[in-house]
Amino acid sequence: xxxxxxxxxxxxxxxxxxxxxxxxxxxxxxxxxxxxxxxxxxxxxxxxxxxxxxxxxxxxxxxxxxxxxxxxxxxxxxxxxxxxxxxxxxxxxxxxxxxxxxxxxxxxxxxxxxxxxxxxxxxxxxxxxxxxxxxxxxxxxxxxxxxxxxxxxxxxxxxxxxxxxxxxxxxxxxxxxxxxxxxxxxxxxxxxxxxxxxxxxxxxxxxxxxxxxxxxxxxxxxxxxxxxxxxxxxxxxxxxxxxxxxxxxxxxxxxxxxxxxxxxxxxxxxxxxxxxxxxxxxxxxxxxxxxxxxxxxxxxxxxxxxxxxxxxxxxxxxxxxxxxxxxxxxxxxxxxxxxxxxxxxxxxxxxxxxxxxxxxxxxxxxxxxxxxxxxxxxxxxxxxxxx
Amino acid sequence: xxxxxxxxxxxxxxxxxxxxxxxxxxxxxxxxxxxxxxxxxxxxxxxxxxxxxxxxxxxxxxxxxxxxxxxxxxxxxxxxxxxxxxxxxxxxxxxxxxxxxxxxxxxxxxxxxxxxxxxxxxxxxxxxxxxxxxxxxxxxxxxxxxxxxxxxxxxxx
Numbered sequence: 001x002x003x004x005x006x007x008x009x010x011x012x013x014x015x016x017x018x019x020x021x022x023x024x025x026x027x028x029x030x031x032x033x034x035x036x037x038x039x040x041x042x043x044x045x046x047x048x049x050x051x052x053x054x055x056x057x058x059x060x061x062x063x064x065x066x067x068x069x070x071x072x073x074x075x076x077x078x079x080x081x082x083x084x085x086x087x088x089x090x091x092x093x094x095x096x097x098x099x100x101x102x103x104x105x106x107x108x109x110x111x112x113x114x115x116x117x118x119x120x121x122x123x124x125x126x127x128x129x130x131x132x133x134x135x136x137x138x139x140x141x142x143x144x145x146x147x148x149x150x151x152x153x154x155x156x157x158x159x160x161x162x163x164x165x166x167x168x169x170x171x172x173x174x175x176x177x178x179x180x181x182x183x184x185x186x187x188x189x190x191x192x193x194x195x196x197x198x199x200x201x202x203x204x205x206x207x208x209x210x211x212x213x214x215x216x217x218x219x220x221x222x223x224x225x226x227x228x229x230x231x232x233x234x235x236x237x238x239x240x241x242x243x244x245x246x247x248x249x250x251x252x253x254x255x256x257x258x259x260x261x262x263x264x265x266x267x268x269x270x271x272x273x274x275x276x277x278x279x280x281x282x283x284x285x286x287x288x289x290x291x292x293x294x295x296x297x298x299x300x301x302x303x304x305x306x307x308x309x310x311x312x313x314x315x316x317x318x319x320x321x322x323x324x325x326x327x328x329x330x331x332x333x334x335x336x337x338x339x340x341x342x343x344x345x346x347x348x349x350x351x352x353x354x355x356x357x358x359x360x361x362x363x364x365x366x367x368x369x370x371x372x373x374x375x376x377x378x379x380x381x382x383x384x385x386x387x
Numbered sequence: 388x389x390x391x392x393x394x395x396x397x398x399x400x401x402x403x404x405x406x407x408x409x410x411x412x413x414x415x416x417x418x419x420x421x422x423x424x425x426x427x428x429x430x431x432x433x434x435x436x437x438x439x440x441x442x443x444x445x446x447x448x449x450x451x452x453x454x455x456x457x458x459x460x461x462x463x464x465x466x467x468x469x470x471x472x473x474x475x476x477x478x479x480x481x482x483x484x485x486x487x488x489x490x491x492x493x494x495x496x497x498x499x500x501x502x503x504x505x506x507x508x509x510x511x512x513x514x515x516x517x518x519x520x521x522x523x524x525x526x527x528x529x530x531x532x533x534x535x536x537x538x539x540x541x542x543x544x
Contacts, residue, residue, distance in 0.1 A: 126408060126482035135412040136447045137504045139534065141477055141485045146493045150473035157517055201475040201493075202512060249495060249504045250446040255473060 005227035005234035009219030028216035050092030050112035052337035087372035089341030112339035113216035152290035165308030167194035177332025184334030213334030239272025239384035280365035469498035476512035
């Protein structure tokens with residue numbers, strides 16, 4: 001296996017965009033190639049497109065060749081779409097990484113895009129509901145908000161976690177997203193704002209939930225030995241972990257133990273030859289406030305059930321135990337499904353390069369993890385990046 | 388410009404909820420090999436498959452055991468009473484086909500050691516508690532298909 005580097009990338013502004021799916025693709029493609037002076041679209045030999053549900057959101061299939069067309073790339077090694085719902089972008093990175101690591105590909109683009117705003121939001125919610133096992137779970141009206149609401153309910157019931165503690169996750173991530181020009185949400189929120197926001201599915205309120213978001217992003221992967229051809233400051237893929245337990249709710253033995261996340265964490269640390277203490281930045285999948293709290297615990301930064309206390313103590317802020325979501329997270333930046341993991345990778349690269357605003361810069365950071373969950377938290381995917 | 392014709396078109400079809408946007412599964416023998424589940428449900432029995440070879444209880448019902456790949460599966464009754472493991476109420480953001488039901492309660496019920504999601508009928512969020520006893524309810528759609536839900540067993544029962 002060859003060591004692989006990410007040498008650059010670009011992205012759109014995320015949010016409720018006045019732009020079509022293919023407009024987003026073109027914006028992100030232009031941003032990506034313009035920041036990589038020594039790379040022409042014709043040099044790209046592989047393109048993997050992370051896209052969760054273009055068939056439902058924009059009624060378009062066969063999207064990888066459409067992205068190739070928009071970007072002016074002509075892949076001759078691997079051209080494919082990657083779908084792993086909320087982790088589709090990370091699936092694209094993992095495929096592109098495998099292509100380059102194996103020696104098959106020399107310049108691979110991992111791209112991600114999602115256009116989620118639709119004229120009828122009930123239709124968008126319908127799309128999100130078929131992410132779960134549609135015939136056995138979706139049929140009950142179960143989608144992400146009610147699933148994570150029940151997860152939060154069990155965590156509160158078993159460990160005494162409070163809504164106030166959950167709100168603090170939203171406060172932190174919105175704070176960092178005010179310093180991220182790509183973020184969907186650019187305003188500070190207070191714990192009171194979160195607790196006063198409209199109820200979605202109790203105990204989760206609007207500001208406990210990540211947004212419906214349009215956005216696109218791409219990053220370029222090359223063999224580490226070629227990285228300096230394109231940039232003086234590449235970042236390297238040094239490890240990864242992924243684990244899953246099916247899709248139906250029935251596979252979960254408990255809502256408050258994310259067994260596959262623990263497995264993915266162990267694998268990621270082992271393959272990267274690092275310990276938890278080596279991680280300076282953690283981009284965690286905060287699709288809901290409770291998710292981030294459970295992730296502090298599953299990674300091991302705090303004891304089981306103490307995730308609420310961990311945020312209360314300010315430990316996941318820059319300068320604390322570990323900087324969690326200094327990008328602004330999904331809560332602050334939005335969650336354009338296929339693009340989210342690409343945006344995480346891109347932001348980590350910019351952190352390493354010192355290209356982010358001072359207030360959210362993790363100075364001297366050497367190692368970062370990017371995590372995504374998908375479905376009802378029964379798939380967890382982690383990449384480990386190092387400068 | 389004068390040579391360009393402008394015209395309006397009308398798409399007069401009334402589109403019914405298409406199959407691919409219907410959350411309820413097709414349940415007759417022509418469309419699924421687990422139609423027995425729905426036949427049983429029509430008679431008031433919530434059932435699933437159990438592997439005769441490795442004895443694993445499988446949910447949702449299967450035609451091949453994912454544990455040992457055997458296709459010697461048998462139907463077993465899960466009973467009609469379960470315990471409420473978790474619940475919430477959909478207040479905003481329901482999908483098509485559920486919008487008029489809002490608000491409605493969704494829960495996870497523990498039944499015969501299985502956890503599965505379910506609609507909880509005739510329930511108010513504030514009146515439910517973790518650990519409540521739930522009883523099977525069978526609902527029939529307009530076209531005769533059936534599905535399971537649960538309802539709270541009132542303490543006076």
